[in-house]
Amino acid sequence: MTASRLPRFYPGSPPPRPPLILTPRVATDPATSEKVLWFIARHIPELRFWLVANESASPALLEYISQAGGPRVKEAFHVLFSALEG
Numbered sequence: 001m002t003a004s005r006l007p008r009f010y011p012g013s014p015p016p017r018p019p020l021i022l023t024p025r026v027a028t029d030p031a032t033s034e035k036v037l038w039f040i041a042r043h044i045p046e047l048r049f050w051l052v053a054n055e056s057a058s059p060a061l062l063e064y065i066s067q068a069g070g071p072r073v074k075e076a077f078h079v080l081f082s083a084l085e086g
Helices: 024-028 034-043 045-051 059-068 073-085
Strands: none
Touching: 024 034, 024 045, 034 045, 034 059, 045 059, 045 073, 059 073
């Protein structure tokens, strides 16, 4: 991410410890911890789209993302549900 696109962090919610850089790859990696996935979902809307593609995302996390929305989230769920139907 460029400096102008760095995520904003909110009081009471410290970011994961460095050197972790939150990217689409981290959001889609099944090995990423649930704690980090939730942090991304709550604080980085532009990465929510990628969380939907993470096979280890919990139903509760997916429900949160569907309610919170964000760029391309609706599209991500459409692709997910289409894949499950086929």
